[in-house]
Every structure is written in structure tokens, then in C-alpha cells.
Amino acid sequence: MTKKIFDLGNRIHLIDGLDLGLPYRTGTYVIRDEKLAIVETGPSSSIPQILNGLKELEIDPNDIDYIIVTHIHLDHSGGAGLLIKDCPNAKVIVHPKGARHLIDPSRLILGAKAVYGDDFNRLFDPILPVPEDKVIIKEDGETLALSSTCDLTFYNTPGHSDHHFSIHDPVSNGIFTGDTIGISYNDILADIGIQLYLPTTSPNQFKPDAMLNSLERIKSLNVDAIYFGHFNVAHDIEEVYKQIKSWLPLFVEAGEKAEQLGKDYHWIAEQLFNAVREDLRKQKVPDTHPFYEIFKLDTSVCAMGIADYLAKKNR
Ligand SMILES: [Zn+2]
DSSP, X not given: OXXXXXXXXXXXXXXXXXXXGOTTSOEEEEEESSSEEEEOOOOGGGHHHHHHHHHHTXXXXXXXXXXXXXXXXXXXXXXXXXXXXXXXTOEEEEOTTTHHHHHOTHHHHHHHHHHHGXXXXXXXXXXXXXXXXXEEEOOTTOEXXXXXXXXXXXXXXXXXXXXXXXXXXXXXTEEEEETTTOEEOTTXXXXXXXXXXXXXXXXXXXXXXHHHHHHHHHHTTOOSEEEETTTEEEOOHHHHHHHHHHHHHHHHHHHHHHHHHTOOHHHHHHHHHHHHHHHHHHTTOOTTOTHHHHHHHHHHHHHHHHHHHHHHHHO
16 A cells, blocks of 8 residues: 655655545645645645545644645646635635636636646546635745744745745755656655656746756755655755756757757657656666656656747747
């Protein structure tokens, strides 16, 4: 049986939301300070997992003070409107550019239906609005007190999307980065015992330069922990920066090459997949490893974002 709740120390727990029905994919963090905060809700399909997790942690949803979403992609905040029904005393904390889409998700829903088609209902339904009086916006540099000794600080960190902030926690000296500096596949690859961090370049606001700037900004905070949206915490911070900085230009180059050759995003996805597989073969990961199931999906979404970025750039 896979583990569903992780005690990460420093009063932080991680609940596996089983997004896409897969373990170790998308997580919700619970910060138990004087105030109770949740970071990320996942999609609506993850809300039952979160409520189960809270029960196991002996937390009454009525006691949740804050639901913080790093950005408004549906796998991070699609469940906010549903979860808030069970957390009537909670406020939802969001980036200034994300707030209106939480209050009125109609454009988010249209956008997701365009990308996911028939899979939309299975993956994301329902996406409920968050009442406007429950929404709190945090600008760059603003803070949120969880106790007299803990102010969370919000940093605007674009690159993956324009509506993305990262949240620094002084107690763990850690930062919740959502998708800003990529995905950690460490738990999925735990049986092999290797670390793998890859950029996530989803459409349609991916900007590689902004992503690198955000990485450097996070790096300058000298944190001891990175809490990924996907998935779990990393303490080998330098390794995270190193891998993201080496993969990101290769991802973009694959897109540029596709342009030169007149190929579409499927071709880009194939290049990304092959490049990573090549690297993992050297580290003795078998081609049949379950990692590739998830990764196939990720390369496809990443490739779409890269193609979209290059098309806009050349317009
Ligand atoms: Zn995202």
C-alpha cells in the first residue's frame, strides 16, 4: 500500500491527493501553526482525499484558517471552490492575477475544456466559484501571520504562469514553489533511489527567462527545503537548481529545432521523452518503469507550452 500522509517535520504534513488516480503526483500541504493553513487543493477529485487526510491528522475542517493556492492551474486550485464548502471559516489566498478566475471560473473551465476535451469531466469537474468575500490577494513581498513567530512571505514567481507566487515559511526555512521550479519525480523513482527534477512548461504563459529569474530569486533566499506542488519536499537544494537549469535550455532548444524542421508539438514531446530516457538509462532506470506513464503525459503538456511560447515570440 502506498503512503498517503507524510510527516515532513516543522509542523508540516503532506496529503497525497491521488490526482489522475496516481500516487506521489500532486500533494496538499498542511501547516499546523497557531493558525491552520493548507497549501494547494489539487483538483476537485482530490478533495475527498484531503478531507480523509485531515481526519487522520485529527484536524476539523472548520478550524482551517487559510487555503493558499500557488497558482490557478486546475491541478493546484481547481478544488478550492469545493473544499471551501467544508471549510466555512477559511479564506483563500491567491496571486493578484488569479483572484478573478477563482471568483468566476468560467474562463478557466472553457480553457481546460479546449485542452482536455472529453477528459475534462473526469479530471476536473466540478469547478465551483470561490465567494468573493473569501478571497484574499497577496502582492509580491506581502506576508500572512500564522502566529507571532511565523509570517509567511509571498514572492511573485512567474515563468510557469503569470499568476504564480511562491510562499516562504520561516519555521522550516522552506518555500512552497508550486510549479515554478519544476516537478520532483523522486518519490516515483524511489525504488531506484535517484533524484529527478524537470521543468514544467505548460501552456499558455510559459516564459523561460522569467522561470530562470524566479529560480534565481528563490535561490537567493537560501532556503533549506523546497516543497513542490508535484511532489513532496526536497532538501538537496543545489541539485534541484542544477537539474532545472540544465534541462530548461534543452527543452526550449527542442522547440526551436521543431520550428526549423516544421514539426509540431508531438515531435517536441518525443525529443523531450527521448532525452530524459537517455539520461535515466545511464542511471539504470528500466524503460518499463511506471515513471514513464506519468512522464509521457508531462512531456506532451510541456511540449504544448514550449510550442505556444515560441509561436508567440515569433509573432
Ligand atoms: Zn501549473
